Amino acid sequence: MTNSRDTGLTLDPKFDSAGLLTAVVTDRVSGDVLMVAHMNAEALALTQATGEAHFWSRSREKLWKKGETSGNVLRVAELRIDCDQDAVWVIADAAGPACHTGERTCFFRRIEGDGLVPAE
Numbered sequence: 001m002t003n004s005r006d007t008g009l010t011l012d013p014k015f016d017s018a019g020l021l022t023a024v025v026t027d028r029v030s031g032d033v034l035m036v037a038h039m040n041a042e043a044l045a046l047t048q049a050t051g052e053a054h055f056w057s058r059s060r061e062k063l064w065k066k067g068e069t070s071g072n073v074l075r076v077a078e079l080r081i082d083c084d085q086d087a088v089w090v091i092a093d094a095a096g097p098a099c100h101t102g103e104r105t106c107f108f109r110r111i112e113g114d115g116l117v118p119a120e
Contacts, residue, residue, distance in 0.1 A: 006083050013044065014086040020056060025090040025098065027105075028077040034098035035106040037066075039088060051076050053090055072096035 005012050013021055020038040027034055037055040039047065043063055046054040053066045053074035067073030074092040081088055099106040109116040 005085050011081065012085055013041070013081065013088075014084060015041065016086065018058075020058075022087040023053075023055060023090055024087065025053065025074060025092055028091050028093050032105055033107055034074075034092070034094060034104070044088065047076060047090070048079065053092060066098075067095060070096065070100075072098065074098065 004010065005014065015021055019040050021040075021044065023037045023039045025034045025037065026032060038058060039054070040056040040063070043054040043056050046063075046065070053076055055064055055066060056062075057064050065073070073095045074090065075095065076090055076092050078091040079088060080091070094104075097104050099108065101108075108119055110119045
């Protein structure tokens with residue numbers, strides 16, 4: 001069964017019970033996944049208004065702009081929403097490392113067996 005949220009052209013985000021959408025951030029040029037975070041309605045609105053990625057920190061329970069302290073801002077090239085509007089794809093240009101560890105992407109390790117190895 002299909003409804004207008006699934007196929008229409010009206011933005012109608014389907015926030016979860018905590019008021020959040022999953023946000024997947026990729027690099028505009030390479031296509032690499034940089035990070036996965038969450039957005040509430042305010043974060044989504046600020047991202048749209050400013051062209052810079054804003055998120056909701058579940059651990060700190062507060063709104064944050066990516067790069068507000070590090071300078072590693074994510075400049076949004078394009079925003080997409082999935083078919084049932086419960087996840088956002090942020091295509092961005094990163095001003096520096098996306099990961100708080102200083103790595104370019106949060107996905108810098110690969111699972112091998114029961115351990116981790118550096119991704120190449």
